[in-house]
Amino acid sequence: MTVTAPNPAPAAEVPKSSGTRLVDRVFKMRELAILLVFLVMIVITQIGNSDFLSEQGIKDLLLNATILVLVATGQSLVVITRNVDLSVGSTLGISAFAAGTYLEGGGNSVVAVILAVLLGIGCGLVNGLLVSLGQVPALVVTLGTLYIIRGIDSIWVGSRQITAAGLPDGFIDFGSGGISAVPYLALIALLVLVATAYYLKHFGSGRELYALGSNPEAARLAGIPVRKRILAAYTFCGALAGLAGALYLARFGNVDSGTGNGYELTVVSAVVVGGVVFTGGSGSVYGAALGALLLTSINSVLPALGVSSVWVLAINGILLILAIAVDRIVALRVATALKKRNARHG
Amino acid sequence: MTHRSDADPAPVLALKDISKSFGAVRALRDVSLELFPGEVHALAGENGAGKSTLIKTLAGVHRPDAGQVLLDGEPTLFHGPADARDAGIAVIYQEPTLFPDLSIAENIFMGRQPRRALGRIDHKATHAATLALMKRLGVELDPDRPARGLSIADQQIVEIAKALSFDARVLIMDEPTAALTGSEVARLFGVVRTLREQGSAVLFISHRLEEIFQICQQVTTLRDGALISSEPLDGMTEEDLVRRMVGRDLDELYPKQDVRAGEVALSVRRLTREGVFTDVSFDVRRGEIVGLAGLVGAGRTEVARAVFGVDRWDAGEVELDGKKLTNGAPSMAMAAGLALVPEDRRAQGLVMDMSIERNIGLTGLRKTVRAGLMDRGAERSRSLDWAVKLQVKYARIADTVNTLSGGNQQKVVLAKWLATGPKVLIVDEPTRGIDVGTKAEVHRLLSQLAADGVAVLMISSDLPEILGMADRVLVMHEGRLTAEIARTDATEETVMAAATGRAAA
Numbered sequence: 001m002t003v004t005a006p007n008p009a010p011a012a013e014v015p016k017s018s019g020t021r022l023v024d025r026v027f028k029m030r031e032l033a034i035l036l037v038f039l040v041m042i043v044i045t046q047i048g049n050s051d052f053l054s055e056q057g058i059k060d061l062l063l064n065a066t067i068l069v070l071v072a073t074g075q076s077l078v079v080i081t082r083n084v085d086l087s088v089g090s091t092l093g094i095s096a097f098a099a100g101t102y103l104e105g106g107g108n109s110v111v112a113v114i115l116a117v118l119l120g121i122g123c124g125l126v127n128g129l130l131v132s133l134g135q136v137p138a139l140v141v142t143l144g145t146l147y148i149i150r151g152i153d154s155i156w157v158g159s160r161q162i163t164a165a166g167l168p169d170g171f172i173d174f175g176s177g178g179i180s181a182v183p184y185l186a187l188i189a190l191l192v193l194v195a196t197a198y199y200l201k202h203f204g205s206g207r208e209l210y211a212l213g214s215n216p217e218a219a220r221l222a223g224i225p226v227r228k229r230i231l232a233a234y235t236f237c238g239a240l241a242g243l244a245g246a247l248y249l250a251r252f253g254n255v256d257s258g259t260g261n262g263y264e265l266t267v268v269s270a271v272v273v274g275g276v277v278f279t280g281g282s283g284s285v286y287g288a289a290l291g292a293l294l295l296t297s298i299n300s301v302l303p304a305l306g307v308s309s310v311w312v313l314a315i316n317g318i319l320l321i322l323a324i325a326v327d328r329i330v331a332l333r334v335a336t337a338l339k340k341r342n343a344r345h346g
Numbered sequence: 347m348t349h350r351s352d353a354d355p356a357p358v359l360a361l362k363d364i365s366k367s368f369g370a371v372r373a374l375r376d377v378s379l380e381l382f383p384g385e386v387h388a389l390a391g392e393n394g395a396g397k398s399t400l401i402k403t404l405a406g407v408h409r410p411d412a413g414q415v416l417l418d419g420e421p422t423l424f425h426g427p428a429d430a431r432d433a434g435i436a437v438i439y440q441e442p443t444l445f446p447d448l449s450i451a452e453n454i455f456m457g458r459q460p461r462r463a464l465g466r467i468d469h470k471a472t473h474a475a476t477l478a479l480m481k482r483l484g485v486e487l488d489p490d491r492p493a494r495g496l497s498i499a500d501q502q503i504v505e506i507a508k509a510l511s512f513d514a515r516v517l518i519m520d521e522p523t524a525a526l527t528g529s530e531v532a533r534l535f536g537v538v539r540t541l542r543e544q545g546s547a548v549l550f551i552s553h554r555l556e557e558i559f560q561i562c563q564q565v566t567t568l569r570d571g572a573l574i575s576s577e578p579l580d581g582m583t584e585e586d587l588v589r590r591m592v593g594r595d596l597d598e599l600y601p602k603q604d605v606r607a608g609e610v611a612l613s614v615r616r617l618t619r620e621g622v623f624t625d626v627s628f629d630v631r632r633g634e635i636v637g638l639a640g641l642v643g644a645g646r647t648e649v650a651r652a653v654f655g656v657d658r659w660d661a662g663e664v665e666l667d668g669k670k671l672t673n674g675a676p677s678m679a680m681a682a683g684l685a686l687v688p689e690d691r692r693a694q695g696l697v698m699d700m701s702i703e704r705n706i707g708l709t710g711l712r713k714t715v716r717a718g719l720m721d722r723g724a725e726r727s728r729s730l731d732w733a734v735k736l737q738v739k740y741a742r743i744a745d746t747v748n749t750l751s752g753g754n755q756q757k758v759v760l761a762k763w764l765a766t767g768p769k770v771l772i773v774d775e776p777t778r779g780i781d782v783g784t785k786a787e788v789h790r791l792l793s794q795l796a797a798d799g800v801a802v803l804m805i806s807s808d809l810p811e812i813l814g815m816a817d818r819v820l821v822m823h824e825g826r827l828t829a830e831i832a833r834t835d836a837t838e839e840t841v842m843a844a845a846t847g848r849a850a851a
Contacts, residue, residue, distance in 0.1 A: 201467075202466040202467050202469075203465065203466060203467065204457065204459055204461075204465070204467060207448070207452060207456065207459070207467065208456065208457065210445070210447060210448060211445045211448060211452075211456050211457075213447075214445035214446055214447040214448055215443060215444065215445045215446065217443055218443035218444060218445055219445070219456075220427065221427045221443055222427075222456050222457055223426070223427060223428030223431055223432075223457055224456070224457055277447075281445065281446070281447035281448075282447040334494075334495070335495065336621065
């Protein structure tokens with residue numbers, strides 16, 4: 001027996017169990033990193049414009065983020081299962097109009113909100129059934145429902161418009177009111193966010209959403225009711241889009257057939273910037289909410305710094321690509337580190 | 347050796363006269379099998395003998411067309427994997443199916459986590475239960491570590507822990523050792539012995555015969571979907587087992603001609619691809635078949651891809667007939683006379699929806715051009731020529747290749763590359779998943795090519811194939827070439843020792 005590899009180079013020195021700690025740290029840091037970017041941005045803006053963080057300024061910042069946070073929370077659940085819901089913008093629009101029409105007819109505010117949520121649940125169920133039963137890629141299915149729901153909305157609404165004047169005063173006051181600098185709407189969003197995060201971490205069905213996004217085949221083998229869970233995720237996403245529609249109505253008091261048009265892309269951006277991995281199985285709703293906060297704040301930061309708002313979209317795009325690039329690089333580095341570690345142990 | 351006691355004569359799980367077909371292919375024909383508690387039962391058979399189908403039937407993935415699955419003697423129908431799991435049957439696959447993003451503890455207890463009030467998961471209890479399982483298996487793994495990046499061996503441990511966590515009485519292990527190193531195999535066998543002593547029934551599938559003799563008491567052999575025998579291993583020899591599996595003598599399966607090796611055709615010098623393989627040097631001479639052995643993931647395929655130019659190399663050089671090949675240029679390698687028949691014929695070797703003639707014609711597109719346009723007549727006659735030479739069995743040459751059997755698909759890939767008239771042919775797992783008859787034909791073909799002066803480099807995980815066909819055996823272990831063994835010195839032991847890194851390198 002002859003040996004053809006005479007001088008093996010020493011393997012790179014990797015401390016023991018660095019793989020574990022590295023992976024842990026990266027996933028915990030993902031949310032922290034966004035928070036840091038957000039804070040730095042706010043501080044810089046405050047230095048450049050001392051009026052920025054007035055009570056009204058903070059309130060606007062939070063109000064602007066509220067609706068996106070809600071929809072992004074719902075969207076996260078769907079993305080975690082390795083799917084996507086592109087119809088959230090349309091769902092938001094039609095729910096807002098439905099609630100508005102009901103209120104203009106002299107309806108009760110609470111019932112109006114429930115109505116919007118139910119309509120959202122209906123849209124979510126349709127999406128969920130099509131995706132889970134049809135075995136069709138979610139991107140295509142929800143692109144279809146995006147246009148269908150928007151189409152129905154346009155036919156129904158026509159050129160009509162709901163204005164604040166037609167809505168009950170209490171409803172509008174609730175939409176703009178709050179406890180000092182914290183708007184009621186933001187409190188609702190925060191409540192939903194915390195409850196969802198708690199559910200995802202502490203309930204079996206919540207963990208199963210991660211499991212089936214991480215490895216659908218393994219999920220099936222583990223006996224997880226895959227279709228039921230996907231249906232539930234879409235229904236929840238639809239419900240939050242509906243709730244967001246009602247809050248949109250309360251906040252802006254103005255809804256027409258174009259409300260929520262193109263919103264789905266902002267939502268998906270917020271989710272991805274927030275570190276929810278588009279291929280499923282990883283990420284948190286807190287991350288998605290921070291992503292939403294970051295994206296909406298840019299809208300307020302640029303004017304405060306005297307930069308034209310035409311830059312907003314471009315900056316959103318850059319953030320999105322940066323987020324994905326960072327995730328990819330980190331994933332590769334982690335993989336290499338783990339490989340080296342395993343090679344040493346093998 | 348037999349541990350079956352008279353006090354406990356009832357099989358915990360049995361198959362009775364099971365048949366299963368996929369389209370026209372009869373994967374299983376009237377197969378019966380009995381698994382007893384406290385016994386490790388081997389399932390032997392060649393690739394395509396029906397082992398996977400049998401396992402999937404036990405696991406509730408496939409439903410048999412005919413026959414019964416008996417659980418504790420009662421006929422049972424599994425509607426899905428969950429039913430089989432609830433019945434206490436666990437399958438550990440060669441490549442375990444874990445959730446890479448979730449922790450080890452979550453992987454083990456997914457769907458069955460210990461609960462607190464209001465149905466909330468008890469994370470502490472889950473962690474503790476995982477630690478207890480790891481202790482019972484005698485391994486150290488951090489329950490909170492994500493499954494991503496675990497070695498195959500550790501992933502299997504997680505799967506076994508999962509099986510233990512729901513008190514599996516039947517453990518089915520599908521080629522669990524294929525990708526493990528020597529020490530990992532020893533650890534796995536320790537775990538299996540513990541389980542056997544605790545009264546589990548184990549069904550063990552392995553291509554390594556010595557492992558079957560080492561750990562099993564009973565063996566069931568399948569060939570072409572039919573049951574050949576089911577008997578105690580006591581008193582059997584490896585030759586007996588091979589004869590049952592193959593159904594003929596080995597000489598016939600490996601028709602290696604003695605050829606005098608000519609001058610060096612392919613010379614690889616200190617080839618390195620960062621993190622994949624390191625400092626690989628070897629020669630292949632005209633008329634020679636050189637076997638490249640090693641475990642899955644040792645870097646053999648990667649070396650072949652780099653030599654052919656599909657992947658770039660970071661250091662070293664490759665010479666063909668004394669001419670240096672350019673790094674990362676497959677078309678140049680082809681022009682110089684190199685051909686690579688890839689490992690995964692469906693994904694890399696063939697365009698499945700294209701006809702046989704066009705698939706064979708793909709490598710000759712430049713040669714069958716007239717006035718800038720494809721000469722379909724020339725392409726057809728060239729393809730027909732090779733299809734006949736290799737005895738591809740097809741209805742019409744215009745049929746798509748996905749209508750062919752695996753063996754015939756492999757012949758089409760070979761035809762495609764032989765049509766280029768290569769001086770050096772690299773074949774990666776040339777007979778994986780094809781039936782015995784076609785396998786012998788492919789071997790005869792390789793032997794004939796070598797006799798005609800082609801230099802052949804054959805990558806294979808099939809040890810008998812390496813031993814039967816190669817003039818020289820190169821062995822890789824974790825990205826390095828660890829041994830070069832002459833045909834006369836090559837045995838299962840010497841090759842495996844080098845492949846698992848047990849040899850003093």
